[in-house]
Amino acid sequence: MSARLPFAFRLVLGSELRLWAKADHTPVLWWRDDDARGPTGALEQLLNLARRHQAPVTLAAIAGPHLPLLVRRIERHPHVEIAVHGFTHQNRQPEGRGFGEIVETDEIDWVRNQLRATVMAFHRAGVSPSLFVPPWNNLQPQLLAALPDSPLRAISGFDQDAGVEDGVARLDTHLDVLRWKDGARFRGQWKFLIRMRRLLQQRRLTGQWEQPIGLLTHHLDHDHATWLFLERFLAAFPVKARADLMGDAAVEPEALRA
Ligand SMILES: [Zn+2]
Numbered sequence: 001m002s003a004r005l006p007f008a009f010r011l012v013l014g015s016e017l018r019l020w021a022k023a024d025h026t027p028v029l030w031w032r033d034d035d036a037r038g039p040t041g042a043l044e045q046l047l048n049l050a051r052r053h054q055a056p057v058t059l060a061a062i063a064g065p066h067l068p069l070l071v072r073r074i075e076r077h078p079h080v081e082i083a084v085h086g087f088t089h090q091n092r093q094p095e096g097r098g099f100g101e102i103v104e105t106d107e108i109d110w111v112r113n114q115l116r117a118t119v120m121a122f123h124r125a126g127v128s129p130s131l132f133v134p135p136w137n138n139l140q141p142q143l144l145a146a147l148p149d150s151p152l153r154a155i156s157g158f159d160q161d162a163g164v165e166d167g168v169a170r171l172d173t174h175l176d177v178l179r180w181k182d183g184a185r186f187r188g189q190w191k192f193l194i195r196m197r198r199l200l201q202q203r204r205l206t207g208q209w210e211q212p213i214g215l216l217t218h219h220l221d222h223d224h225a226t227w228l229f230l231e232r233f234l235a236a237f238p239v240k241a242r243a244d245l246m247g248d249a250a251v252e253p254e255a256l257r258a
Contacts, residue, residue, distance in 0.1 A: 006232050012193035016200045025209040027200060029239045032058045032156060032173050033217045034085055034133065038066025039073040045227065046219040047077060053234035056241035058156075060085035060133035063121040071126045081242060083131035084122060084152065087114045091136070100138030112146040119151055131156055131242065137173075144168055154246055162212050162245070169246055173214030174199055177226055177233075184221035189229055212245050 005014070020027060033046060036059050050057045056079040061070055063084070074080045091099045102111060115132075122129055130153045134143060137158035144166040147155065154169040162171045175196055179187045196213070203211050217230065 005236050008189050008193060009232070009236055012190070012197055013200070016197050016204070019204060020200065020209075023204070023209070025204075027203075027237065028210055028212045028245070029215060029237050030058070030171070030212050030242050030245055031055060031215045031217070031239045032060060032083070032133065032242070033219050034060040035089070035218050035220055036061040036070055036085075037064050038070045040220065042219045042222065043070075043073070045222075046217075047074070047080065049227070049230060049234065050079060051077070052231075053238075054079070055234050055239045056081070056244075057239075058083050058131065058242045060131075060156075061122075062086060062089045063118050063125075064088075067121065067125040075126075079241065081131075082122070082127045082129050083133050083156070084118055084129050085133045086135035087118045089135045093138075098138065099136035100140065101135050102138070102140040102142055104140070106140070106142055108142045108145045111140075111142045112149055115143075115146055115150045115152070130154060131171075133157075141166075156214070156242075158216070161208075171212060171214065171242060171246055173216035175213060176216045177230060178218060178221055184218065185223055186225040186229060192229070212240070215239065 036043060046057070049055075058081045059074065060083045061067060071082065074082065086101045088101070090101060092103050093100045094103070119129070128151070130151070132143070132147060132152045132154070133156045134140070139155065139157045144155070147168050154171060155165070156170065157172050158176075159174055160170065160172045164170065175192060177187055177192065178184045199213050203209060215233070222230075
């Protein structure tokens with residue numbers, strides 16, 4: 001692997017990757033892209049990138065008028081999975097409390113109804129997702145309480161280990177290719193790679209070789225530098241399909257009508 005790694009990758013990750021190779025392990029990576037609402041030029045760029053590298057990608061999509069078009073657009077891409085990205089992706093947090101769609105005072109029943117209506121919208125658009133991705137990775141307890149009553153089987157946030165939380169399977173992302181303060185832009189290869197080295201180190205030192213590392217992208221917000229970096233990253237590191245890491249199955253729409 002290291003022979004064809006770009007210089008910065010070699011410099012930051014080289015010695016860590018040698019330790020992995022020595023122990024006969026390969027990092028387990030997966031890829032989630034957020035905020036798709038419909039087909040766009042940026043989506044085409046993402047699909048082309050994924051196809052060039054044969055990289056499975058989980059597309060966290062927002063229900064809306066263009067969702068059926070989005071579903072149709074990716075139908076012929078077997079390696080692209082659609083996930084539910086919130087109800088309407090609107091921030092409801094009070095000023096100064098960060099971002100999130102579910103607030104502290106929301107009842108579980110309200111969350112359950114929102115979930116049901118949203119999943120129905122995806123089914124009507126022609127897709128049966130099994131993963132929920134809360135907007136801004138803001139994972140409130142009401143959501144975990146309501147999910148088991150929905151056809152969704154899993155959840156994805158940011159920075160936690162994969163596992164089961166309150167009966168819900170969880171697979172997070174860890175490496176955000178963008179930085180968000182004062183407008184989205186490329187995080188920069190050094191910052192990204194140094195964080196990746198830390199994630200690899202943690203896994204090696206605790207013997208959690210199989211603990212996945214999730215790449216997080218937002219195709220609508222990528223600048224040129226971000227696309228370039230992703231090209232290099234995906235050439236260097238193969239990613240696995242989310243379903244292969246979690247093994248959960250999509251539930252048939254019938255489950256909702258019961
Ligand atoms: Zn989002």
